[in-house]
Amino acid sequence: MALELRDLRKRFGDVAAIDGVALRIEDGEFFSLLGPSGCGKTTILRTIAGIVTPDAGAVVLGGADITRRPLHARDVTLVFQNYALFPHLTVFDNVAFGLVMRRVARAEIRTRVEEALALVRLAGLGQRYPAQVSGGQQQRVALARALVVRPSVLLLDEPLSNLDARLRDEMRGELREIQRRVGITTILVTHDIHEAFAMSDRIAVLDRGRVEQIGTPTEIYQRPRTRFVATFSGQMNEFDGVVEAVADGRASVATPAGRRVAAAVTDDAPGPGARASVMVRPERVRLDPPADADQRLDAIVESVTYLGGSIRMVARAGGDRLLADLPTGDAPPPAPGARVVLGWRTADAVLVAAG
């Protein structure tokens, strides 16, 4: 079911945990809330679930305003950051909890709980207590418990953050796979960009209770609209300066050192005279650039690091320091001290207003 947040606001003392958040999540979509610790992600989920009452704004589920609906009457289930499994109940009973509350018939409870446990690959562990299963298994119990009631929306609060790297990778795939199969509208909260990119249809990047940008992973990564989104979503080469001219979807920026760099822009980009930055991802920077790479710099190599799939080169061009992630080829990379030419396409550079 589609879920809409309308100008949601919530303050705790003088902290604005949610500061005017508006977004719409489509039916069946896998949507992520991405942002640093303390930016209000959990608070947004709790507002949707009904644990926190917003100061202003509305939560609209499938067209119905559920902002004031009590906790137990909302058709959304939440997988808590710490799982919040009931320690006094078996895994089976934990999963059965929501069904019992919904007065589902006993025989049906049994089959649905067993299906749910099988779905999260926990068949046979039903009679254990939460303390008797591993962290990864607990997480799947929590997921099964939330899924088994077939809610309209599934809320996941950093469900993978307590797992080790390998298990986390595995669970990411599994989670996305289960979500696709069940087709349930899902909101994932995370501060891990890779997690958000790997799983989401769309992402909202949050900072200090505000939405900075909403978009697909590609849009967020390739066309960040703010300095915060650009730097939070990965590394960037930055050229700070003043916009000189905007024309034909191109803007050119002059840096204080007298360099001119250009970037592809949309209509709402900063106009001439505004302070702004041109940003380029390191992997868009090429060595000995081909003809279509119209931005070029002469640089001196400072260091070269072999990363397996790529090579990270740090180079200096006048006062600017440049990062370039180069493909590993047959030829050996240039040694430190070598003079090189680096370049990229204007279309690969973005312009953001000065932070």
Added chain:
Amino acid sequence: MNAGARRWLPFLLLLPLTAVLCVGFLLPLIQSVENSFHGFSPRGIDRSTWTLAAYTKLFDPFYAGVFGRTLRISLIISAITAVLAYPVALYVAQLRGRAQAFLLLVYMSPWLINVVVKAFGWTLLLGPRGTINTILRTLGLTDAPVPLMFNETGVIIGLIHGHFIFVLLPLWAALAGIDPNLRWAAGNLGARPWEIFRRVTLPLSLPALMAGVIINFTMNMAAFATPALLGGTRVQVVSFLAYEVNLVDLNWPLGAAMSMVLLVATLVLVVLSQRIVASGRRRVMFEGAR
């Protein structure tokens, strides 16, 4: 520190307490067991004879009756205390830290006052011309004073007040320690407030409640001053009788036998109640879905 020393250290640390318990508790207990099987005359305890006389005497209707009353009163007090303490503990547990500490101190305060002073205080409240009866009379609710003292009612009121904290404290600690996310999780899965209480809060606090009730119950069984002062001789309890038998009659064998029976009865009840809690823990949920 090597591994051997580390293994023995806990035992070493326990040694002083064990020694104190042995000297202060175990040896007198063994002595009591022995005493309870000896004969008695005004010339003192007769250690040359071995007899079950003391135990036989305890089975006569009078002593059995006193045991029965003690048990019944203690259970009633524990039950009422549990019912009264639960909402208080729930309320206190959800307050802010400072308010919690203050309220707990308020509930702790009766324990800081001497039992005898407390009992005299109750006398002023519960007596035929005491505060409560005066209020009842002024409101026209009664003509004759309601007997609140020198009967079981008085003892029950006094001991509920005196031993309240022993249920409240562990219960509060357990309730305050429950992760609030668990309640939200239950609500999120469709549980109404009452169901959250029944399925989550109550079962999670049950072991603490039981622990508190057991402490409360043993304190009730052993209470001496309050029953003596608020119940008088008409509400004879085992501790009172044991005092008289030991110190007035100097009949140590009978006194020891009474202590043994009291000890065993209390232990049996404690073990039983723990069994009940343990067995009630399983399958709280799904069995309820029928």
Added chain:
Amino acid sequence: MRKDRIVSSLAAAAALLALAPSAALAQGKEVHLLSWGGTIQTMLEKEGWADRFKKETGYTLTLVPKATSSEIIATAIAQKGKPQVDVVLCDMVAYLQGVEQGIFATLDRAKVPNLAKMVDLAWVKDGKGVMTYVDVVGMMYQEDVFKRKGWAPPKSWADIMRPELKGQLLIPPVSNTYGVYFLIELARMNGGSEKNIDPGFEALKKLAPGVVDWTTTFAKIGTLMQGEAASLAVFGYTSGFEIRKRGTPVMPLVPVPTYMSPTVAGAMAGSPNPEGASALVNWLISEPVLAYRGERFGNTPMNREVKVTGENAERVLTGDQLKTLVNVDYDTVLAKRAEWNDRFNREIATVR
């Protein structure tokens, strides 16, 4: 004897711990008195009489305080064979229980010269102890209540049976010393005696429904009288004055026949400091101590040469009154104590 070895060695260990620092210094110079923590403790520790004892005899006096005579004697008996205390001071009936169990030494007239000044009555069990002073068993009534209801003040033991006093009575249980004397008087009043106690129990049974509480402490009597929960009590005569002094309008009286409740002092057999024990007993029955007890607490001295003056002199029995005191058959009381107590608990205590 072997029987009390475990108990006594435990007590010895405990006592050693408690006394260790001072024992080394004051070896043989300390006397331990096992008695009440009430007026005895006040007198010795707060009013300087322990210091006076030290000045007069050179011994340091240490009080081991207990709440009741029963506890005092039970403690003494637990120390049988290897006592840590030298002198015991408590109620007669309890004291005799100790005599029965053989824990007391015979007092030596040469070492306790004041024994010569005592009335004949004071001699306990061929010198196993001596009565220091006596209280008499009295009654007290709540003046306000009696005045308001227009009741005549009580005068004799028989007044307690008056029908209008039903529901007004405070009587000590038989486990209490005063309660024993009252039971005996009830028996005698109704044609019985110590040896034929049934009439006493029958009378108690008749009284029982009208008894507010079977009370064992004067503090509780005071509270109940003040709250007008009761208006006639049987208890120690001097306790009546104490309650009155604290502002509750009670009037004490001594009905005839007059029963005395003696306080007895004696030395433990095998006491650690027998010389000190004799000195202490001698001091306890000396004129200054007993005169002070009389003046301060209204106790009637058993020393013929003591003159009591001051505000409490009215409470102290005169020489003539002393002659009219009745005694009881303590041997029977002792033999029957546990039985009477048990009977009281079964038949009387729970009657409403």
